[in-house]
Amino acid sequence: MAEETNQNQAGDVVKDTVDPETANPEVNPNAAKAKKPAASKGEKPAAKEGSEDKPAAAKKEKPPALEDKPFVEFVEEYYLPALQKAIAQQGVQDVQLSFAKQKLSIVGFDTSEECWQVLGKLQNGLRQFNLYFLDEDIQGKKGFSCNEGKKPSTLESFLIDERKMTLDLMVYGMVQRLNGQKWLGRN
Numbered sequence: 470m471a472e473e474t475n476q477n478q479a480g481d482v483v484k485d486t487v488d489p490e491t492a493n494p495e496v497n498p499n500a501a502k503a504k505k506p507a508a509s510k511g512e513k514p515a516a517k518e519g520s521e522d523k524p525a526a527a528k529k530e531k532p533p534a535l536e537d538k539p540f541v542e543f544v545e546e547y548y549l550p551a552l553q554k555a556i557a558q559q560g561v562q563d564v565q566l567s568f569a570k571q572k573l574s575i576v577g578f579d580t581s582e583e584c585w586q587v588l589g590k591l592q593n594g595l596r597q598f599n600l601y602f603l604d605e606d607i608q609g610k611k612g613f614s615c616n617e618g619k620k621p622s623t624l625e626s627f628l629i630d631e632r633k634m635t636l637d638l639m640v641y642g643m644v645q646r647l648n649g650q651k652w653l654g655r656n
Contacts, residue, residue: 535547535636536607536608536633536634536635536636540585540602540605540606540607541568541585543607543636544568544585544587544602544607545568547636548587548636548639548640549566549568549587551636551637551640552566552587552589552639552640552643552644553566555640555641555643555644556644556647556653559644559647559648559653560653561591561652561653563591563592563593564589564590564591565589565590565591565594566587566588566589566590567587567588568585568586568587568588569585569586569588570583570584570585570586571583571584571586573601573624574599574614574620584601584602584603584605585601585602585605586599586600586601586602587599587600587602591652595617595618596615596616596617596652597615597616597617598613598614598615598616598646598647598650599613599614599615600612600613600627600643601613601614601624601627607634607639608633608634610626610629611626611627611628611629612624612625612626612627613625613626613627613643613646615646615647615650615652627642627646628642
């Protein structure tokens with residue numbers, strides 16, 4: 470048997486078998502488009518045909534998140550109304566909420582330092598709860614206490630495992646905590 474030779478070994482010149490007309494992307498949509506050379510470091514990439522260079526600042530900037538607003542503004546204008554509405558949806562209509570900077574009112578916890586607190590009263594003040602902002606920041610340390618007619622004796626941590634605090638999460642956490650106390654709805 471004779472050995473087979475390929476065209477390159479035999480010295481034959483292989484002609485380009487690609488039809489230039491079918492390789493033209495304007496004629497054949499399946500043809501590969503020629504790549505433009507990449508811009509070297511420091512150069513801007515070439516603009517696409519038919520597009521104008523637009524500055525990057527032309528994008529609409531998002532307004533800041535509610536949680537990024539100043540602390541007092543966030544609590545007074547957003548948190549208290551949202552909490553009031555959420556508690557009312559649970560069937561409690563007589564909730565009274567306020568926001569003040571005052572000393573911790575925990576039995577056996579004597580401190581002269583004040584912190585911001587959300588003060589809540591239910592059933593004409595018979596049931597009371599406090600949400601303490603120890604760091605004056607919604608992302609900081611928070612505490613919770615509740616009582617029925619007496620001074621609270623226990624200070625609990627509030628939503629300590631959350632990475633990023635949001636309005637919805639704070640409202641949900643308080644409603645869950647009050648519901649766990651059996652103070653909301655038909656418990």
